[in-house]
Amino acid sequence: MEIPFVKLHGLKNSYIFINLFQFQLEEEMLAPLAIAVADRDTGIGSDGLILIHPSETCDVGMRVFNLDGSEAMNCGNGLRCVAKYAYENDLVERDTFTIQTKAGQVEAKVHGSKAHVHEVTVDMGAPILQRELIPMLGEAGQEVVDEVFEAGEEQLHVTAVSMGNPHAVFFVDNIDEAPLYTQGPVITKDLRFPEGVNVEFIEMVSNKEMHFRVWERGSGVTQACGTGACAAVVAAIQNGKAPYGEEVTVHLSGGDLFIRWEKDGSVWMRGAAEKTVSGTFYWEHSA
Numbered sequence: 615m616e617i618p619f620v621k622l623h624g625l626k627n628s629y630i631f632i633n634l635f636q637f638q639l640e641e642e643m644l645a646p647l648a649i650a651v652a653d654r655d656t657g658i659g660s661d662g663l664i665l666i667h668p669s670e671t672c673d674v675g676m677r678v679f680n681l682d683g684s685e686a687m688n689c690g691n692g693l694r695c696v697a698k699y700a701y702e703n704d705l706v707e708r709d710t711f712t713i714q715t716k717a718g719q720v721e722a723k724v725h726g727s728k729a730h731v732h733e734v735t736v737d738m739g740a741p742i743l744q745r746e747l748i749p750m751l752g753e754a755g756q757e758v759v760d761e762v763f764e765a766g767e768e769q770l771h772v773t774a775v776s777m778g779n780p781h782a783v784f785f786v787d788n789i790d791e792a793p794l795y796t797q798g799p800v801i802t803k804d805l806r807f808p809e810g811v812n813v814e815f816i817e818m819v820s821n822k823e824m825h826f827r828v829w830e831r832g833s834g835v836t837q838a839c840g841t842g843a844c845a846a847v848v849a850a851i852q853n854g855k856a857p858y859g860e861e862v863t864v865h866l867s868g869g870d871l872f873i874r875w876e877k878d879g880s881v882w883m884r885g886a887a888e889k890t891v892s893g894t895f896y897w898e899h900s901a
């Protein structure tokens with residue numbers, strides 16, 4: 615099978631994009647295809663697969679698959695890349711348009727020209743803070759803010775936030791000493807999070823600046839996570855470490871994102887999106 619693709623990344627969080635306005639794929643192919651394209655030896659190499667598809671309710675639709683083939687409800691870096699692709703490739707004409715995700719609808723605004731979109735702002739909608747909706751086990755109806763979290767020998771404190779997908783945020787004193795590779799792969803599968811969880815470690819630099827590292831559910835360590843950066847800023851505000859309504863700079867391994875949470879309202883994400891490769895993926899699918 616010959617599959618046309620484009621590779622884009624948001625701050626080095628890279629995905630293979632397939633345009634389903636032009637190409638059809640069977641549902642049962644999607645998970646194995648995600649694993650195949652993401653493979654850095656035998657595939658193209660990426661953190662996963664994103665499908666850009668026609669939508670009945672929005673200007674375009676997006677589906678996201680992690681490196682291990684699991685499907686996610688949302689992807690912040692993917693949304694900026696989809697917006698760039700859709701505008702540059704005339705799937706949309708206006709510079710502000712809607713994108714459907716499995717978690718709901720968002721609005722994106724591209725910055726730049728039809729020839730080159732360099733940055734995108736996305737209204738990510740309101741975070742979901744109620745424990746059972748994240749979802750996290752425990753007493754329903756409460757927010758999970760700075761809660762004691764036993765993790766093996768360590769006692770951590772977690773703040774849990776959903777941006778359509780679940781995030782467990784841990785504040786640390788020194789980002790270089792965060793237990794990313796020891797706790798990340800364990801907490802992501804912790805049974806207290808019945809759907810698994812993306813794990814973020816945050817060092818506050820000031821009330822408007824933070825360092826960020828992530829272990830993504832289904833993909834492991836990545837250079838950036840857009841929904842994770844949104845969740846981290848929400849968590850910082852819930853913990854009194856950052857203000858409502860002001861842009862916070864998040865330093866991820868792959869670059870910076872600029873996030874603002876309006877009180878009782880939306881989280882806004884602004885950042886770069888880049889295209890690197892396009893081509894044909896040759897795939898022998900064995901059903």
Ligand SMILES: N[C@@H](CCC[C@H](N)C(=O)O)C(=O)O
Binds near residue numbers: 686689780839
């Ligand atoms: N990298 C993404 C998030 C991708 C999905 C995540 N791993 C999940 O399973 O929820 C982002 O930029 O938000």
